[in-house]
Every structure is written in C-alpha cells, then in structure tokens.
Amino acid sequence: MVLITLIFMTFISSCSTExxxxxxxxxxxxxxxxxxPDEDGTDDNDNNPAVDTSLPCDFTLTSIPENSTIIINCVLxxxxxxxSLPQNVNIKYEGGEIKNGTxxxxxxxxxxxxxxxxxGINGNANLSSNVFNFNPNKWDIVxxxxxxxxxxxxxxxxxxxxxxxxxxxxxxxxIEKMDAYFNVEANKVNREYHSDRSIRIPSNFxxxxxxxxxxxxxxxxxxSYSLITTYVKDNVKISGGNLIGDRWEHDYSPIVDxxxxxxxxxxxxxxxxxxxxxxxxxxxxxxxxxxxxxITVHAKTIRNPDGTLGAxxxxxxxVLIKDCLFDEIRRNGIAVLDAxxxxxxxxxxxxxxxxxxxxxxxxNKISSSAGTAPRYGIDLESLRYIGDDGTVNEINKIENVVIxxxxxxxxxxxxxxxxxxxxxxxxxxxxxxxxxxxASTYVTIRNNTFxxxxxxxxxxxxxxYIVNVRGELNHNYTISNNTIRNYRTGMWVAGKxxxxxxxxxxxxxxxxLLISDLHDSEFSGNTxxxxxxxxxxxxxxxxxxxxxxxxxxxxxxNVKNRPISLINFFDQSAxxxxxxxxKGCSFNTDNTNFKLHVQSGKNLEFxxxxxxxxxxxxxxxxxxxxxxxxxxN
Numbered sequence: 001m002v003l004i005t006l007i008f009m010t011f012i013s014s015c016s017t018e019x020x021x022x023x024x025x026x027x028x029x030x031x032x033x034x035x036x037p038d039e040d041g042t043d044d045n046d047n048n049p050a051v052d053t054s055l056p057c058d059f060t061l062t063s064i065p066e067n068s069t070i071i072i073n074c075v076l077x078x079x080x081x082x083x084s085l086p087q088n089v090n091i092k093y094e095g096g097e098i099k100n101g102t103x104x105x106x107x108x109x110x111x112x113x114x115x116x117x118x119x120g121i122n123g124n125a126n127l128s129s130n131v132f133n134f135n136p137n138k139w140d141i142v143x144x145x146x147x148x149x150x151x152x153x154x155x156x157x158x159x160x161x162x163x164x165x166x167x168x169x170x171x172x173x174x175i176e177k178m179d180a181y182f183n184v185e186a187n188k189v190n191r192e193y194h195s196d197r198s199i200r201i202p203s204n205f206x207x208x209x210x211x212x213x214x215x216x217x218x219x220x221x222x223x224s225y226s227l228i229t230t231y232v233k234d235n236v237k238i239s240g241g242n243l244i245g246d247r248w249e250h251d252y253s254p255i256v257d258x259x260x261x262x263x264x265x266x267x268x269x270x271x272x273x274x275x276x277x278x279x280x281x282x283x284x285x286x287x288x289x290x291x292x293x294x295i296t297v298h299a300k301t302i303r304n305p306d307g308t309l310g311a312x313x314x315x316x317x318x319v320l321i322k323d324c325l326f327d328e329i330r331r332n333g334i335a336v337l338d339a340x341x342x343x344x345x346x347x348x349x350x351x352x353x354x355x356x357x358x359x360x361x362x363x364n365k366i367s368s369s370a371g372t373a374p375r376y377g378i379d380l381e382s383l384r385y386i387g388d389d390g391t392v393n394e395i396n397k398i399e400n401v402v403i404x405x406x407x408x409x410x411x412x413x414x415x416x417x418x419x420x421x422x423x424x425x426x427x428x429x430x431x432x433x434x435x436x437x438x439a440s441t442y443v444t445i446r447n448n449t450f451x452x453x454x455x456x457x458x459x460x461x462x463x464x465y466i467v468n469v470r471g472e473l474n475h476n477y478t479i480s481n482n483t484i485r486n487y488r489t490g491m492w493v494a495g496k497x498x499x500x501x502x503x504x505x506x507x508x509x510x511x512x513l514l515i516s517d518l519h520d521s522e523f524s525g526n527t528x529x530x531x532x533x534x535x536x537x538x539x540x541x542x543x544x545x546x547x548x549x550x551x552x553x554x555x556x557x558n559v560k561n562r563p564i565s566l567i568n569f570f571d572q573s574a575x576x577x578x579x580x581x582x583k584g585c586s587f588n589t590d591n592t593n594f595k596l597h598v599q600s601g602k603n604l605e606f607x608x609x610x611x612x613x614x615x616x617x618x619x620x621x622x623x624x625x626x627x628x629x630x631x632x633n
Contacts, residue, residue: 053095061085061103072096072114078103082120090128115164117157126169134161136178143180151218152183159200166202173205175241177212184227185220188259189268191275191298194224195231198273203233209241209285216244217271217290221251223263224292226273230280232300232314237281243271245290247330252291252367264365267331267372268292276300278317286325287333291369294326299338299396302383307394315397317341327351331372332379333411336421338396346405349377353412375413378403380421380440390468397422404428410453418443434458439465439473450484455509459484464494464517472496472519479503490528494518494547501525507532511557514540514566514580516547523552530559537563537587545573547580555585562594563587563611569601576622579603587611592632598623 057074064070066086073094078101085105091098093111099118103110105125112127116138136143139157142150162173184198199215201207207228209215217227227243230236246269254264269291274280275298287294299315309315316339326333326349333349336342353375358366374381382396398421407430408415415431418424419438426435426445432453435445450459460482465473474495482503484490490505492513498521505511511528528537537557547570557563564587570579580603587596587609595616598604605624606615612631617623 051095053097057096064089072098075099077101078119082122085123092128110168112165112170115161117160121164121168127165130170131172131174132161132165132170134158134173134175134178136175136180141178141180143178146181146218148183148185148218148220151181154180155182155184155197155199158182162200162202162205162207166205171204171206172208174208174210175213176210179212179214179216181216181218182227183218183220184225185218185222186224186226187222188257188261189224189263190259191273191300192231194226194270194273195229195275198226198229201228201230201233201236201238204235205233206237206239208237208239211240211242213241214244215241217246217269219246219249219251221253221255223255223257223266224268224270226270227290228271229273229275230277231273232276233280234277235279236277237283238272238285239281239283240285242286242288243294244288245269245271245329247289247291247328247369250291250369252369254367264367265372266291266367269330270294270296272296274298274316274319276314276316277319278314280316280318281320282322282324283320284323286327287329288325288327290329290331292329292331292372293333293335294329295321295334297334297336297339297342302395303338303397305393305395307397315340319343320345322346324348325350326377328354330355330369332374332376334378336378336380336398336401338382338398339401340397340399342398342401344378344401344403344406347407349406349408349411349415351410351412352377354410355412371412373413374417374419375411376417377408377411377415379417379419380424381417381419381438382421384420384439386467390470392467392470392473396420399423401425402427406430408432431459434461436461437463437474441474442476444478444480445482446478446480448482450482450487452485452487455486456488458489458492458513459487459508460491460493461489462491462493462495462498463515464496466517472517484508489513493521496520498522499524503527504529506530507535509534510536510539511559512538514538514544514547514550516541516544518547518550520549521551523550523555525554527556528559528563529557533560535559536561536565539565540567540569542568543572544568544570544579545575548575550580551583552581553583553585555582557586558588558590560590560594562597563589563613564596564598566597566601566604567599569598570603571600573602575603577603578605578622578624581605581607582609583607585609587613589613 051073057076067088069090071092073096076098082102087106089108091110093113102120105123109128112132117140271290272295319342322345324347333352353371355370357370382398385393400423402425404427414434416435418440421440424443429448431450475497477498479500485506487508490508490511494517496519500523502525505528592613597616599618601620608627610629
C-alpha cells in the first residue's frame with residue numbers, strides 16, 4: 001500500500017520561519033518500508049528535538065499570503081496591535097500562544113487552544129473544532145476562595161469565553177477541571193436581571209463539565225441570584241459538574257432590594273434558572289446548598305389572565321432533568337413555575353429545606369440558613385390569582401410534567417407537591433415522606449414506593465379546592481399500584497373524579513382516611529394489611545356531608561383493630577340516599593371483638609362483602625346491609 005500526501009500553496013510558520021511551498025509536493029510512503037528505528041539503532045526523532053513553546057516567535061502575521069496555514073508553537077506577542085489577516089488563514093496550535101492583541105479574520109479557522117483572555121477575535125472566523133476545551137488559566141479564572149471583585153471578574157471572563165466560542169461555531173464548551181467562585185448576586189427578583197448577572201448559556205450549546213468541575217456562588221448578602229441561566233434559549237445541554245450555592249456562608253440579614261421590596265427570607269438564590277427556553281437537557285449535574293432552589297423553570301414573563309401566552313412571551317418547553325443530585329437545597333430542590341413539558345428522570349432529591357427556624361425572645365425570626373418555605377423536594381407551583389368574583393387568573397401555567405425513577409429522602413416539608421399543575425405523572429419513585437397537592441388536575445401517581453422515615457406522616461394527601469365559578473379545582477387523579485409502608489395514614493383523598501386502585505398499604509395506623517368534599521370517585525382493588533398493635537382499614541373525619549357518589553369495591557383489609565371505623569359519618573347530611581358504598585370487599589381483623597363499626601352514621605351501603613367479624617351499627621340511619629357474609633371463628 002502507498003500513502004500519497006499533496007500540499008498546495010501552503011505557508012507554514014513556526015518558531016523558525018520555514019519555506020513557502022510553490023509547487024505541489026508528492027510524498028510516497030511504502031508500507032513495506034521499515035519505519036522503525038534506523039539500522040544503526042537510532043530513532044529519526046532524535047534528529048528533531050522537542051520545541052520549546054515558551055520561546056518568542058521569530059515571525060509576525062503582517063505579511064502572510066491568503067489561504068495560509070500558520071503553526072503556532074511559540075509565543076506570539078501582538079503588543080497591543082490589531083492584525084488584519086488575509087482571506088482564509090488557518091492558525092494551528094502546537095503548544096504556543098498568541099496574546100496581547102486582536103486578530104481580524106476574513107474567513108479561515110483558529111484552534112480553540114489558542115484563545116485566551118488577552119486575544120481578541122474579530123471578523124469572520126470559525127474554530128477548527130466544534131468542541132472547545134476551556135482552560136481556566138488562559139482566561140484568568142482565579143480558583144479557590146476569593147473576594148467579590150475577583151469573583152465578578154471570574155464571571156465576566158467565563159461569559160466572554162462562552163460568547164466568543166459560540167460566535168465562532170463551537171457548540172460544546174468543555175470544562176474538565178476547575179474550582180472557582182462567581183459573583184452572581186442580584187439585588188432584585190427579576191428574570192432578565194438575574195440572567196444579566198449570571199453565567200449565561202446560549203442556544204445550540206452544550207456546557208459539558210467534568211466531575212472535578214465546581215462552579216460556586218460567591219457568598220453575598222443580596223437576597224437573590226442565579227448561578228447559571230438559559231434566558232429564552234433553544235437546544236441547550238448542561239451536563240456533569242457541581243453547582244454549589246452559598247447557603248452556609250450567606251448573610252441573611254433583612255434587606256430592602258433596589259425595587260423597594262423587603263427581602264427577609266432570601267429564598268430566591270437559584271443554581272440554574274431556565275427561563276422561557278425550549279429543548280433544555282440537564283444531565284448528571286450535582287446541585288447543592290442554594291439559598292433558594294436548585295433548578296427553577298419559568299416563562300419569560302407572566303401570561304395573560306386567561307392563561308395564554310402573550311406575543312412577546314414564551315414558556316419553557318421540553319425540559320429534561322436527568323441523573324442529577326440535589327442535596328441540602330434551602331427552599332426547593334426543583335421548582336417548576338411555568339412550563340409545558342418537563343421530564344425529571346432518575347434523580348436523587350435529598351435533605352431539602354432542613355434546619356429549623358430560630359426565634360428571639362420576642363418571637364421574631366432570627367436570620368439564618370434554616371430552610372425556607374415551601375421546603376419541598378419538587379414544587380410544581382404556578383402562580384394564580386382568584387378574583388373577587390371567583391374567576392381564576394392563570395398568569396402562570398404548568399402542563400405535562402413527568403417525575404419518574406427518582407429517589408426522595410430527608411426533604412423537610414415533603415417530597416413532591418403538585419401545587420397548581422395539569423397533566424402530571426409521578427411514577428416509579430421512592431419516597432420517605434409524602435406527595436401532596438393544592439389545586440391540580442389530571443394527576444397520575446403510580447407504581448411508587450413510600451417508606452416513611454417517621455410513622456407520623458401520611459404518604460399521599462389530595463385535598464379539595466372549590467372556587468365559586470370554576471368549581472372543584474382538584475379532579476381526575478389516578479392513584480394506582482403504589483406500595484405504602486409504615487405511615488400513620490396511607491392516604492387521604494378529596495376532590496372529584498378520583499380513581500384509587502390496586503395500592504398496597506402495609507403497616508399503617510390507618511390505611512385510607514375518607515375526608516369531606518370527595519365526589520364521583522372510585523376505590524378498588526386496594527390491599528390494606530398491618531401488624532401494628534393499633535391499625536385500621538378505612539376511617540373518616542367528621543363533617544362528611546359534602547362527600548357523595550363514592551364507590552369502594554374489591555378491597556382486601558387485614559388489620560389488628562377495626563377494618564371499618566366510621567363515626568359521625570354524614571350525620572349532618574341533608575340527603576337520604578346512599579352517598580358511599582362498600583361492595584365486594586374482604587374485611588378482617590386479628591381480634592374479632594373489633595367490629596365493622598358505624599356510629600352516628602347515615603347513607604351507607606354494604607353489599608356482598610365478607611368479614612370475620614360482625615357489623616356494629618350505633619345511632620345511625622339509612623345503613624343498607626345486603627348479601628354480606630360473616631364468618632366469626
């Protein structure tokens with residue numbers, strides 16, 4: 001085999017000026033030729049000693065021809081000059097440096113390793129590779145603990161590098177190793193203002209960080225910040241690395257910001273703020289110790305009152321948060337405020353909002369790093385206003401969120417709150433506290449494992465929220481195939497059109513608690529078992545008269561105490577028809593002295609159930625018992 005290399009009209013420069021090649025050269029290399037050390041035992045490389053790339057270059061760039069390739073393996077000091085290059089000049093890096101000046105390109109390329117804080121690039125040039133390897137030393141990034149001024153320079157310098165390589169066609173910005181602080185403090189809570197003071201990621205760009213990359217927030221006394229933002233961007237990826245807030249070093253003294261707003265809680269410091277951006281991937285990033293949220297996802301600005309986006313507004317869409325760790329975040333691990341399409345997959349969300357608020361002798365809060373509300377692992381909370389006439393103004397909106405394959409441990413207020421959102425799926429997760437809600441619709445909670453770290457908790461709690469004009473704002477929940485273990489209450493559910501099926505509730509004091517304002521709902525195929533000395537299947541709160549048309553069927557209950565304990569159940573109801581029915585269920589207790597207990601109840605139907613204990617009906621009316629089978633041993 002023969003290798004043929006052709007070189008056409010190429011000017012090659014290095015520390016020693018070489019020739020201008022004016023004719024085509026042909027180099028023929030025969031594969032059969034011995035290219036190993038010479039016969040005398042010496043290597044050809046012995047005749048080419050290593051180049052000392054720290055030496056000054058012995059040439060300039062002032063008189064090179066068009067279509068040239070320049071090799072830099074020396075130090076080329078432009079001495080503050082601006083050099084206009086001819087057309088299509090390509091500059092290659094072989095260990096040297098170009099500094100202290102500006103190059104103006106007319107086409108051509110330059111290797112990214114030659115870029116640095118002292119070299120300006122103007123005109124029309126591309127990087128020779130789409131991958132840029134960021135060297136902190138070449139961009140005057142001061143690593144380690146520093147002051148506000150230096151950390152501000154750090155932020156400006158990294159932004160300058162990002163903007164430059166983005167303008168030159170690179171779409172991967174790789175940081176293999178760096179540990180530096182960045183001054184990103186913001187003295188008001190405003191999305192664009194935050195972005196201006198952050199590390200800014202452009203569209204069609206991948207910030208790729210190594211495990212030894214740490215971007216840290218310079219400690220501040222200002223109430224808010226964003227370490228990294230994507231402000232109205234498209235096709236962004238952020239991967240690897242560690243984003244660290246200033247939670248433990250922050251000065252929490254109350255402050256009035258430049259907008260005149262009193263900021264006593266300092267809960268708006270974010271490590272990543274995704275603002276009105278589409279197609280954003282966040283993968284394998286560690287988020288720790290923010291004073292606010294690890295990640296916040298929001299729209300560019302507020303919506304119209306009817307929930308539509310204005311002409312100059314857009315929400316965040318198609319956001320993927322995958323394989324990330326969130327630990328010791330002060331407010332929320334992840335907060336979604338306005339978005340359409342968020343997938344959170346295989347993340348660990350730990351220890352959010354921990355630390356108890358301290359108070360002085362007069363009961364006033366003492367400023368501290370203690371968690372600040374909401375203190376949830378994930379908070380899906382779109383801002384809404386309810387008018388005096390009962391109308392709901394949806395100035396924010398959350399739709400199409402999936403949270404799956406993730407683990408939640410040690411989160412203070414709870415693991416997930418589906419506060420105000422639509423079309424949410426929570427599946428295949430591990431929880432040690434609870435999933436709760438406020439006013440959301442079309443929510444699926446399935447195939448999760450709940451194992452309480454504190455037996456006083458509930459696992460799933462769905463409340464009712466009724467507005468005059470809109471009616472029930474919590475409706476169409478599907479809760480299925482979850483395993484719930486060691487809670488005081490397995491679940492309680494209110495709202496409308498709820499479906500609760502095939503859940504396995506183990507060793508809870510109360511399996512399912514029936515509460516008021518539950519309508520048109522189905523419970524079916526759930527299993528409640530407990531070896532706790534005190535344990536019940538179904539219980540209720542008082543004042544249940546606003547619950548109606550609830551069908552409970554094919555339940556299997558095996559507990560120590562009463563499988564059914566319903567007291568003051570519909571006793572104040574104005575209806576005289578069945579409001580809740582139990583059909584085809586199996587009710588069993590370890591102690592048959594405990595009965596299927598209904599006291600001061602009304603409008604209940606028990607049909608075709610089996611039990612190892614009797615019914616005990618006290619001071620009740622309109623209790624229908626049909627086709628039930630009792631086998632008392």
